[in-house]
Amino acid sequence: MAFIGTRLDLIIFLMFLSIVSNNIVFARNNTLNKSVSATIVKEGIPPFYYMNINGEDYIMDLDSDFLWTRCDKWHVFHQPCPKQACSLAHSWPSRLCPLKKDQQERLCPCKVALVNPVPKTCHQTDLSYQYYFFFNQTGHWPFKITSFKQIYAACIPSELRATQFYNRTGQFVGLSKAPLSIPSQFASQYQFSKKFAFVLPSVRYPHGIIFFGGGPYYIVYYADKLHDVTIFFTYTQLLQNSLSTTNGYYIGVQAISIGSSELHQIPIQASSFDINYTTGLGGVRISTIVLYTTLRSDIFLAFRKTFLEAMEGKIPVRAVKQFDLCFNASDLVLNPLGGYIGAPKVELSLANGKNWTYFSNTMQTVYRDNINDTLACMAFIDGGKTMEEAMVIGAFQMEEIFVEFDLVKSQFGFTPNLFLLRKFNGSITG
Incomplete structure (x- = not known):
């Protein structure tokens, strides 16, 4: 589960390079802290905010406890059982969608409860894990690619895959305080600082950014002067x-x-x-x-x-x-x-x-x-x-x-x- 690319000198676009541009402002992380970033777009009717992982779009959800992903039906047979992660998931039970007692006690295969945010409905599904990568925004081409060999994710329930809402992607990225949310996994498995930050896009500026691991975050003013946005x-x-x-x-x-x-x-x-x-x-x-x-x-x-x-x-x-x-x-x-x-x-x-x-x-x-x-x-x-x-x-x-x-x-x-x-x-x- 090694973290690939431990020293990052990120120059991350954040928002608003010029009044006529759709680019985003430079932000830079010059610390030795591990960091990773992803772009954000706003799309759909009604609109959602999507961040890009593995070259695919995931809906950002501050309330969700898991990364949601598509799993093939044979995944439980070709992956070792994630017993430790399952115990962590069961230690943080959903109050809206509790698991049945026998499923709480069983670790293999691991069942977890998902709350569909639109609308709030309950679903039970398998816990899996996959390889993920992020295209880090460095301000240069090609982008840096940061890879993670093992990120735990909940499989999208089969009953949701065919619904109209999930035709767009069906994948969520959970940003809650739960132990298997993305911020928590980055902190526990890859020693990131346990924080994340973002700026959401708008009609005026259609690209935003999210990154994990902390600042400082710089914005560029006149004559190449850098100001850490945290002063604001x-x-x-x-x-x-x-x-x-x-x-x-x-x-x-x-x-x-x-x-x-x-x-x-x-x-x-x-x-x-x-x-x-x-x-x-x-x-x-x-x-x-x-x-x-x-x-x-x-x-x-x-x-x-x-x-x-x-x-x-x-x-x-x-x-x-x-x-x-x-x-x-x-x-x-x-x-x-x-x-x-x-x-x-x-x-x-x-x-x-x-x-x-x-x-x-x-x-x-x-x-x-x-x-x-x-x-x-x-x-x-x-x-x-x-x-x-x-x-x-x-x-x-x-x-x-x-x-x-x-x-x-x-x-x-x-x-x-x-x-x-x-x-x-x-x-x-x-």
Whole structure:
């Protein structure tokens, strides 16, 4: 199980080399830490965020405990039984999809529980392992290829292979805290730092990047000046929720404020965002599967009212499916920095006194072909009264933002929008 290519001098494209380019900003890891990277694209209807492994696309899932892969039906006969990995998998049981007792006790063949995220359904399947490689982004051709001889993965259940959702790929990469997620396997088997970081792509910049093993991460300003992007990080603690039905990542939020020229806090008590440690309900979870930030109904209604007030007299029109509040895009002015001029910004007040502000990711442009017009819709969704969490931070709100999950320190780091950093801190050059 040797790691191939232990010293990496990565010059990884991250985002936004120039205002007219679709390239990504240079980031470099000059440490002796082991690292590996993969590109990210956003594709499909509804869209998902895919990272590239083995030259194939895998959907990123912060909640999933396993790498999902296609297995041939004879794999249990030509592979040694993964007893130790099976014990690890069974030590971290799924609360939503528990294994039957006899399957928990059996190690060969090894059965594991998978949660299909769209929708949340339970499946039991075999644990296997395969050879994997990553095309590391070095800024030069050819790319460096980093190979791993043995990565444990769960076989895609046969009942899912023929469904429409799995025609695209059917493969997921699990990024949770579980012992057989990709970050955990890289740390335990290949001595990576137990952290990963990514920037999600957007319509404006269609390529993102994810990498494992830690920074520093550099962005290039005028005259070849390098700045470690971690100087722009704001950190907050990741919270434990042992009774949640997912193994995802939670952060503490105390308030939400909305406004254009002046922020106004929505009229919701701070306790509305808390995790109920008796039931596992509530809390604020981060997701790469949920596209738009979703709020429990009591929070959403207050959010919608404040958002509408912040539109300062703009008249809403009939909303389209999924969205609740839409406006004619012709009544708004496009902002060259992204989004619309006058569109409200949304600020999360975090539990440690820090703030996370969304500027250009608060409204989504929607094209209505049947009547040939364009809408600008509030990119926040009503999750209903019985939603498990108080709030799920969606992937759209994280686009063009560099985020880091440090699983040792149990902290979450995020930057402002990288495009805005480029505009206000200098020009990014190749």
